[in-house]
Amino acid sequence: MDELPNDLRVRVGRLLAEHDPATTGRQEFLGARFDEGLAWVHFPPGAGGLALPYEFQPEVDRLLASAGAPENDMRRNGIGLGMAAPTILRFGTPAQVQRFLRPIWTGEEVWCQLFSEPGAGSDLAAVATRAVRDGDGWVVNGQKVWTSSAHNARWGILLARTDPDVPKHQGLTYFVCDMTAPGIEVRPLRQLTGEAEFNEVFLTDVRIPDEHRLGGEGQGWAVASATLNNERVAIGGRADARESGMIGVAARTWRERPDLRTAELHGKLLRLWVESEVLRLAGARLRQKLAAGQPGPEGAALKVTFARLAQQLTGWELELLGAEGLRYGEWPMVRPSSVDLTGRDAGYRYLRARGNSIEGGTSEILRTIVAERILGLPAEPRPDKGVPWKDLAR
């Protein structure tokens, strides 16, 4: 592999010299890093990057991390960093790129995703939230659900129906929604862990200016698909070092608690360890394959495995803990600002992991994507195909 280009090294050095991480505030440092083009080196100049190959990014990250530079918090603003930013870059106007990317990068503005609805889960293209033209803007009415971070978010990426008279995939448009606008009501949605990571979002006569439309009118499905491919990579392909993620938690418990070991759980642990290591390698291989920022359906395949292993490992850990596994921290109704899948206690991890095969595309939908888009298998007969959205049975 090539060395880091000299110019890039100079930029890293200059950033660190002019903004000493020890004395510079977090957002200020991240802002300076963005302005230097070191946020996403594969993004264009002015958008946090330098139009360089994506493969230079890990080394830039490593150099900055080893100098003690602050990192942006993927857990707090995963939607903004992992999904909104690449989507805005690809489909946004220059003004949108200019307005939105920098505060996403610095964490100044948190984003949420207004996609799923009570009647549109796996069948996302069925969304019923309506956006109607009104002068130089749009008026939006509807209900969204499973919206993480809506209570902290400044902006939401919104999928809404702008034309009910055409088949469902064709009548959608993608917007950036101001979460402080009048008519937005965010209600916590308590989940099986006891807390409310998610929300329901009710939109009543919310006005969105046309300059906050992302992509063409009726192009919402293509834009949303790009967002969701990014989500799957963000969720499924992040493991780096050996024993990072859930297997690290399980292995640590095994090593620290010889008193709990059984032969059966030992056999299971070794199988899960091997599978986690292979998933880590597959993630590394996929990242090497990805051209800058444009993931394909292969990320879907990794996410299926990630979800299964997280569920099996957390279940294994509760079994290992035995009687201790019967005790659950507490059941407070809180609204966390970030999600830590490997944090908290074993009971929480076990319960939270059930969501891994549902959020970001159920494992069943992902298998269908792999089968149709990678293996080229035919689609199942679809009664909704070619039928105007307004005539579909709902």
Added chain:
Amino acid sequence: MSNEPTLLYTDVEGALRAGVRKLLDERCGLRGVLGCYDGDRSLVTGLWRGLNRELRLSALLVPEAHGGDGGSCREAAVVLEELGRVVAPVPFLTSAVVGTTALLASPAPAAAVLLSALAAGRRTVTLVVPLAAGPGAAAGLDIRVEAGELHGRVANVAGALEADVLLVPAARSGESVELWAVPAATAHIEPVSSLDMTRQLADVTLPGVPGELLAPAEAGRRAVGDALLTGAALLASEQLGLAQWCLDTTVDYVRLRRQFGRTIGSFQAVKHRLADLYVEVESMRAAARHAATACGGASGGASAESAVAASVAQAFCGTAAVHVAEEAIQLHGGIGMTWEHQLHLYLKRAKADQIAFGTPGSHHDELARLVALPPPV
């Protein structure tokens, strides 16, 4: 740029693959391979000679100083993917990978002579250990050295039927293992009717025959250990090749086969199973590429990572290849049960490969030690 080695295929590896595939497509036909099950091994010698004469596969892992091509384990792995794709009945793994690795770690001049002969395609060797022996196995205790002669018997040896020189791990006293070279003609080599006749086993008996010492005690143990580790690491690529063929063939089949007025590949129950197989095959590829990268080759020895990588690859790929082959048969329905359809060749090879160079269970035991996940006390 990260220091992470690429798990993708390089252009050089791609060119090597294309050459091997072309020759195999022309000369490794189904009839010839099936013949191995009916007592007709006439395909084997000519095919192996062609692979050596035209592609120098026996020279691949031999260093240039010995007249070889100084290739890497990654390149040998790509060859194994292609050999696996057609279940080719040639002794590449046993001679050009495992035997060659044992010779590379052997200090005696006789080892260098054999390496040159391998590079020239004039010799085929095999390591006389049971095919099931993994990297941690105590190989070599079945043959004794007495007064410069070798005595004993080893069952279920792969590559012995094709070899003209046997590389024999042997114990002089206690458990100190040496490595000897013995002309195959002086041994009793009894063919075994094998589960996988495309890698037919043999029982090898040495009735007190002279040989040449290749590696004395400590070096001998290391040579055998290196060879079995490399065999385990690269077998994963053969398993990948087998599994990839099974997946591709099954996808093609379900897109053609019609029942209930639809192609069966449009049923979600079928699609999801194939999606899972795709995930499995891509996971195998990552594990196999990593294991091949970690084990070096003619240019460099095994890295510290190689033992973990090899055991991860075998623990995963051995079972995955069997699963893919079993699913391929199920998804083919009745035709998958026939002798006429070649799927059974892949199932038999996959099942035998799962046991070869250590079962998944023995590799789990290795890993428990290597990564500090000890069993209950």
